[in-house]
Amino acid sequence: MAQKPSIPKGTRDFSPEEMAKRNYIFNTIREVYKSYGFREIETPAMENLSTLTGKYGEEGDKLLFRILNSGDSLKDFDRNELLTITPTEFAARACDRGLRYDLTVPFARFVVQHKNELTFPFKRYQIQPVWRADRPQKGRYREFFQCDADVIGSDSLLHEIELIQIIDKVFGRLGIRVSILINNRKLLTAIGQVIGAEDKIVDLTIAIDKLDKIGWDGVHQELLAKGFTEGAIASLKPILELSGTNTDKLTTLEESLKSSEVGMKGIEELRYIMRKLDLIPLQNEVKLDLSLARGLNYYTGAIFEVKALDVQIGSITGGGRYDDLTGVFGEKGMSGVGISFGADRIFDVLNTLDLYPEETKGGSRLMFVNFGEKEEEYILPLLYKIREANIAAELYPESVKMKKQMNYADQLSIPYVAFIGADEMANNTITIKDMKTGEQKSYTFEELITLLRG
């Protein structure tokens, strides 16, 4: 009955080494979120399909993992129907629940469902896996983790400022040099107005969002296909390619967009954010990028994206302001702003740049070699005291050959190995081998604790 075991395509096991690295990333993000007053929530892996469907476009609906109803999943069907039913309709009726696709829609659902228990503005963070039935490929998984922070119920631009500080602080602590790109959807709307394509703002946004991938020629082609005039496209180009300092860009834009009220509002917001950021120490550059669009339709104000400077990889963090996230659940006019760290890409960046600190290795700091029952009984109370000092330590569980025991310590990168034999028991000392240098030295228990803490 033996099966060769495997896991579903696009999913991953995380080894102790990988978990230690991932926890380092999650804990860094968590600590920064917390220091800004964000509080954690979790939502269930399964949501009702009525919560999920229609929120991610037609393509998104296809990528939802659906849970077959328990018990007799066919009981609600007239069997004859099954001869002709479409797969889509079948799935819709045989499944009431699906796995969450992102953290944003469950968060909107949470806010509406619990609004009477919440205090607004509500600042929450959430670090959980999401699932998408996407075609797996390098760096794209069917189960992956999102690390979101959002503030809902406040229009204040202070939140934009704090989210930028959070981004700066997280990457500062991780040691990743980044460029924090910022734009404002209001400017994109104004550009649409000014080039005479006010009715095609969504097409414009989607096309600009692809600039990185398909280049200006590609964007040009796409805009033509969507019915933009050559004149409109020609007047778009210099705006997207504005250079100079953030202040230079805003000054030029103010002139080009002066006929647009919403454009002036966008410029005012950006100036406010930049002015406040000047008061605070930042480690990374915040750069106004007019070609930053972000695909999602619900953004209405500031939008952010983060690029790593030392590794070629897509955006590693993104976010923005939305004026109505909860409307679809019957709660209108809740403005919010949020960011999401891409944990999997950050993991790759840290690996590429080899930036994990030594402590990330985790595991025991010390292993006692096992020489037999008498030594075991001597060691157990010592081990107890070491662990009470919050130091991870272990005793090899069997008195097998020394080579096997040392090999275990070596494989697990345990930095110190302790030997206690008859001499050590008589003298109340512990012989310690430093596994890096190979040096061996005698310690008292107190000296050992100091060594392990160091």
Next chain:
Amino acid sequence: MAQKPSIPKGTRDFSPEEMAKRNYIFNTIREVYKSYGFREIETPAMENLSTLTGKYGEEGDKLLFRILNSGDSLKDFDRNELLTITPTEFAARACDRGLRYDLTVPFARFVVQHKNELTFPFKRYQIQPVWRADRPQKGRYREFFQCDADVIGSDSLLHEIELIQIIDKVFGRLGIRVSILINNRKLLTAIGQVIGAEDKIVDLTIAIDKLDKIGWDGVHQELLAKGFTEGAIASLKPILELSGTNTDKLTTLEESLKSSEVGMKGIEELRYIMRKLDLIPLQNEVKLDLSLARGLNYYTGAIFEVKALDVQIGSITGGGRYDDLTGVFGEKGMSGVGISFGADRIFDVLNTLDLYPEETKGGSRLMFVNFGEKEEEYILPLLYKIREANIAAELYPESVKMKKQMNYADQLSIPYVAFIGADEMANNTITIKDMKTGEQKSYTFEELITLLRG
């Protein structure tokens, strides 16, 4: 288009307050596991159904959540089949994946799949949700968390000793007084032999496991129904009801079970564990309980269970030794031993006994009242420094009515509120209101940091 949002039956949202409490439990368990040299792994939420089915009995198979295959889930069926297919066969063929039902089977799968990358004995812990399509009821959820630690690839009884220490330490740190019950499956086997029911060990175990719920009369009835003789049942009762110290019980048992080799082995194992535990400080009593059986069939040696002394609730932790967990995946002879903390019940116990420490509340330590833009600009750099000191703090995002701002701090149980107006800016001071006492006092920035750290 508004929907009234809800979540699937048997699932839960966790509010910031609940998350803080849950993280306190998980972190306590995690810290103790780590100090004993256990290392964390995670496995995907979805497993292939071939990994899951047949591992939890027929009843368990019915409780698996199955994921409908993506795309056209009916494509592998001849439509005419669907007229007569059984729901079970349909589910089996329309679904390749399911949600994990526990952490034990995925762990066994993990060990076999990655055995060439692992160093044995492999000590892992895992804290993740599991899903069961059980009928939801008070305290029973369809999504709940397990916190498992297992050692695999070692027969050493030192692991049993360390797992008992871990249990003792976790409940010690949480402040829950418990009784740690221990037994050995070998004794149950020996009892079966001695009462002449060697062929019915499984029935015997299952019946004894229910003693708590159905009492001795119930067990008696069940054993009769399973074909045990009145004589066998009569000779069972005094053994299960043995009283006295652990040593007394073992001495009596040694006499009653002396004809059974496996019984003598079980007694030897228990004596060894007890002797070693005597060398180590324990906060809770470890009690030999011969009526402890644990339902799961894979246990072969020591078994554990933990009862809270001050709250009426079922077992809050359990575990045991198994000789062959990975055999079903083609890897024979891997002995292991493990425990699992019942996080949801521990959560309830801590709530009932009101044992959460003050820090568990989480959230900001300080809120600055917002008096307007000038004050904001003065406060932002201060706030930056406070957060750099790893203290969670926030500025109310809008200069709205004082009452609304104070209400926010109050609702979020923020212990200190800071006021900075013209006077404070001129004097370089900060006026702080202690929200518990209502007292107001002037601080320098350095004094404030000291206060917030305290």
